[in-house]
Amino acid sequence: MDRTEKRAFVESLVGVFGETSFVLVAQNKGLTVAAVDDLRRKMRAAGATYKVAKNRLATRALDGTRFQGIAPLLKGPTALAWSTDPVAVAKTAVEFAKTNDKFVILGGALGTQNLAPEGVKALAELPSLETLRAGLVGLIQTPATRIAGVLQAPGGQMARVLKAYAEKDAA
Known part of the structure; x- marks a missing residue:
């Protein structure tokens, strides 16, 4: 990515963080392309978006937003998922994590409230x-x-x- 692409990506994430109510952070280390495609398809069906992002760029996008508390979770191969319906994202991620052990939920944020993996699982049960x-x-x-x-x-x-x-x- 060149600088203009990086800048555009950060700006798009800032826009997303301004519109959404929930952001999920997950570790996707070792997932196959087919598994990621399946997860994206499930997220899209639930009205959510799943994106693998460079941690440095995502951290820049989080600065100054209500979700900046999840920045410490952005280490290693991580991905972000978001939607206006927080339960849909959490349900989809938790169901996918049950069938795929290489997909690990690290946490998330519901507004300014940071959630541990247990909090995301509790949200998925609603x-x-x-x-x-x-x-x-x-x-x-x-x-x-x-x-x-x-x-x-x-x-x-x-x-x-x-x-x-x-x-x-x-x-």
């Missing part, structure tokens, strides 16, 4: 953003269904009473 949204919609719809049932009940009771009187008069 429900995804889509699951939470579906649950919220269900909670919002439940009162409307109950209100409709309550409003409908007196009318149904009145109809049953009138039917009982009609059957009594007919008998």
Whole structure:
């Protein structure tokens, strides 16, 4: 990479760090090209980005951002993953690490909070953003269904009473 490419790469990472809420740092020592492609495909499907970055350039991009606490993790062959949905990145990385022992999660940062590997694993156990949204919609719809049932009940009771009187008069 020449200087202009390096500068553009650092600027793009600074932009990413300004927009995202979660950054994961992982060690990818010994991963095959096929394994990295598989991980990238899984990350992309989850709405995340996975990038192998030079540590020196990534450290420069981290300076002055809320994620600068993860800079000490950038030693050796590392890669970064990020997304606006922190659970999606964590779930994908943890699932991939279970099947591939050469992929090691070093930690991450959720906003200004630094996370150890255990913190990333705990984050992966949370429900995804889509699951939470579906649950919220269900909670919002439940009162409307109950209100409709309550409003409908007196009318149904009145109809049953009138039917009982009609059957009594007919008998």
